[in-house]
Amino acid sequence: MRPSQRAPDELRPVRLTRNYTMHAEGSVLVEFGNTRVLCNASLEPRVPPWLRGQGQGWVTAEYGMLPRSTHSRMGREAARGKQGGRTLEIQRLIGRSLRAVVDMKKLGERTLTIDCDVLQADGGTRTASITGGYVALADAIQHLLDRGELKASPLTGLVASVSVGVYQGTPVLDLDYDEDCNAETDMNVVMDDQGSFIEVQGTAEGHPFSRDELMRMLDLAEGGIFSLIEAQKQGPGDGMSEVQRIVLASGNPGKAREINALLEGLGIEVLAQSEFGVPEAEETGLTFVENAILKARNAAEHTGLPAIADDSGIEVDALNGAPGIYSARYAGPGASDADNCSKLLAALKDTPEHQRGARFQCLLVHMRHAADPTPLICQGTWEGRILQAPQGENGFGYDPVFYVPTHECSAAELAPEEKNAISHRGQALRRLAAGLRV
Numbered sequence: 001m002r003p004s005q006r007a008p009d010e011l012r013p014v015r016l017t018r019n020y021t022m023h024a025e026g027s028v029l030v031e032f033g034n035t036r037v038l039c040n041a042s043l044e045p046r047v048p049p050w051l052r053g054q055g056q057g058w059v060t061a062e063y064g065m066l067p068r069s070t071h072s073r074m075g076r077e078a079a080r081g082k083q084g085g086r087t088l089e090i091q092r093l094i095g096r097s098l099r100a101v102v103d104m105k106k107l108g109e110r111t112l113t114i115d116c117d118v119l120q121a122d123g124g125t126r127t128a129s130i131t132g133g134y135v136a137l138a139d140a141i142q143h144l145l146d147r148g149e150l151k152a153s154p155l156t157g158l159v160a161s162v163s164v165g166v167y168q169g170t171p172v173l174d175l176d177y178d179e180d181c182n183a184e185t186d187m188n189v190v191m192d193d194q195g196s197f198i199e200v201q202g203t204a205e206g207h208p209f210s211r212d213e214l215m216r217m218l219d220l221a222e223g224g225i226f227s228l229i230e231a232q233k234q235g236p237g238d239g240m241s242e243v244q245r246i247v248l249a250s251g252n253p254g255k256a257r258e259i260n261a262l263l264e265g266l267g268i269e270v271l272a273q274s275e276f277g278v279p280e281a282e283e284t285g286l287t288f289v290e291n292a293i294l295k296a297r298n299a300a301e302h303t304g305l306p307a308i309a310d311d312s313g314i315e316v317d318a319l320n321g322a323p324g325i326y327s328a329r330y331a332g333p334g335a336s337d338a339d340n341c342s343k344l345l346a347a348l349k350d351t352p353e354h355q356r357g358a359r360f361q362c363l364l365v366h367m368r369h370a371a372d373p374t375p376l377i378c379q380g381t382w383e384g385r386i387l388q389a390p391q392g393e394n395g396f397g398y399d400p401v402f403y404v405p406t407h408e409c410s411a412a413e414l415a416p417e418e419k420n421a422i423s424h425r426g427q428a429l430r431r432l433a434a435g436l437r438v
Helices: 085-099 125-146 177-182 211-233 253-262 288-303 324-329 337-347 416-422 424-437
Strands: 014-018 026-032 035-044 058-065 111-120 159-167 170-173 185-192 197-204 242-248 268-272 307-316 357-367 376-386 402-404
Touching: 014 125, 014 211, 026 125, 035 125, 058 085, 058 125, 085 111, 085 125, 085 159, 085 185, 085 197, 111 125, 125 159, 125 185, 125 211, 159 177, 159 211, 170 211, 185 211, 197 211, 242 253, 242 288, 253 268, 253 307, 253 416, 253 424, 288 307, 288 357, 307 324, 307 337, 307 424, 324 337, 357 424, 376 424, 416 424
Parallel strands: 014 242, 058 111, 242 268, 242 307
Antiparallel strands: 014 026, 026 035, 035 111, 159 170, 159 185, 185 197, 307 357, 357 376, 376 402
16 A cells, blocks of 8 residues: 555645746646646747857756755855756756757747746656646647737647656556655656657666566656646646635635635635735725725736735714725724724714624625626625624734624624625625626
């Protein structure tokens, strides 16, 4: 039995997260189980000296491991002043593998450099680098096509790579670290989408492997690589192997957690704009929807990612709909949730129970890009009333002072899953999820 309990022909869970960084022309975080490699593709309008004037481009790669990508810290190669032999071997392998599916004449006099940085190593870092590096390369080329800098794609096919080996006498696919350390045979295979071999690296670590074992390992590799190529073909958000990253135009971690919980299963990861250093948009709109569009556009412009913006607030009948669009800053710029709740309770100090009606409003906007002329707009409304004093420890914002009649408690006394099922944001997000599935 394999340490991971996988079948001999079973890959580790594979995930390709596109647009992982905001500056590179192509960027992918590739995950093979617990192995994680960040692949960034960078374009330069020049070629190495030996190619100048020949009307063709160049694709190369660099590879490195972060100091604590393994069980114990390793020194940075830059600090030692030179790259090790293993590093040079792997980055040359990545470069050869990617060049095998690029028509250099069609690329023109440009250099594409694929930087593969191992964030966490659990076996198969070179195969993950090739598989993710191809997607970063393809996205960088698509960037050139979208800008009209190339008339036709120089890609001639797809390429992926996987490890195989003999572990405890059985040929197996996609070795993790525990298997790699104890394998009788360790092999890395690179193939294109036509089933042709680009490179095969195999070593008998224990007893020599037979021709039969070799063919069984190559068959395993072919099946695994075709599965990886199918994952590479999928666009952002399609399928189980691909995660589409969307920036949330808010620095509020509570909102990000709620949204990720409600969109679970859609292949979407929502990240707060604070993770990208996006400045806050100036909310000059007079309605929730105007402000949501302003915020979504700002986040998309700064990150190049699709964006979700939620402009929400609480409307109190006795205050003619206030705080409304000013809910987050009701007690002034930089006010805390507690400050806002205190001001609201003070404003309603002499208001009788039957006049304390209120509702949360959520206007949610999804923009595919900053210039999206038809953003998806979803609304949710949650009816209740304002309590005399805060109750509960969960939630955020005005939750402790918002009474939920259907549950006879405050919003801050609801479990997260209960709140998500009935809240204004939950309603809007379910409408958003339905819209994103279409």
